[in-house]
Amino acid sequence: MFVKVCGLSTPESVRSAVDAGADAVGFVLTSSPREVSPDQVRILLPLVPAGVHAVAVFRHEPAEDAISVARAAGLTWVQLHGTRTADDVKTVHDAGMRLIRAVTMGANPDEFSDLGEELLLIDAAVPGSGESWDYASVRAKGLDGREWLLAGGLEPGNVAFAAAAAGAWGVDVSSGVESSRGVKDLAKIRAFVEAAKA
Numbered sequence: 001m002f003v004k005v006c007g008l009s010t011p012e013s014v015r016s017a018v019d020a021g022a023d024a025v026g027f028v029l030t031s032s033p034r035e036v037s038p039d040q041v042r043i044l045l046p047l048v049p050a051g052v053h054a055v056a057v058f059r060h061e062p063a064e065d066a067i068s069v070a071r072a073a074g075l076t077w078v079q080l081h082g083t084r085t086a087d088d089v090k091t092v093h094d095a096g097m098r099l100i101r102a103v104t105m106g107a108n109p110d111e112f113s114d115l116g117e118e119l120l121l122i123d124a125a126v127p128g129s130g131e132s133w134d135y136a137s138v139r140a141k142g143l144d145g146r147e148w149l150l151a152g153g154l155e156p157g158n159v160a161f162a163a164a165a166a167g168a169w170g171v172d173v174s175s176g177v178e179s180s181r182g183v184k185d186l187a188k189i190r191a192f193v194e195a196a197k198a
Helices: 011-020 038-047 063-073 086-094 135-141 159-166 186-197
Strands: 002-005 024-028 053-058 077-080 098-104 119-123 148-150 170-173 178-180
Touching (some): 011 038, 011 186, 024 038, 038 053, 038 063, 053 063, 086 098, 135 159, 148 159
Parallel strands (some): 002 024, 002 170, 024 053, 098 119, 148 170
């Protein structure tokens, strides 16, 4: 099970995720309670070992703008939310970067098609709510054989069930490992990665 821990902002949270065995860590470079600056990311980046993907996370910014900010932060993986096109994917790849394309369960059916991104992330219909949802409903999207991440309402106590119900290749967590909005709980990070990997 591929595990990404998102919204990290401190050396302690990055170390906790990496030490627990996370495969990817996410840095939010857009307006959010978890927002960090490119300069902050550059300070945290040396704590991320080779083999662990460090991802720049954006909302609805144009791909070109996201690439520019990610480059300033020293990151080569970009996560883009919102409605995206094959041209957006090409723009990211032409910049020498790799892409996680994020869609919500309420997106149009064609948004679940493979546009050439490295990973697809499927979030709850209302992303950021932190509430669990009908994870098994993802199976109707026809994602067999593709590498994709399940997100939305996941926490240490439900991640194993949710991933199995959805048939997920990987999982992504942010609010489910926090003690308060934007503040990571190191014990929860470890428990989440362990539960997902088990």
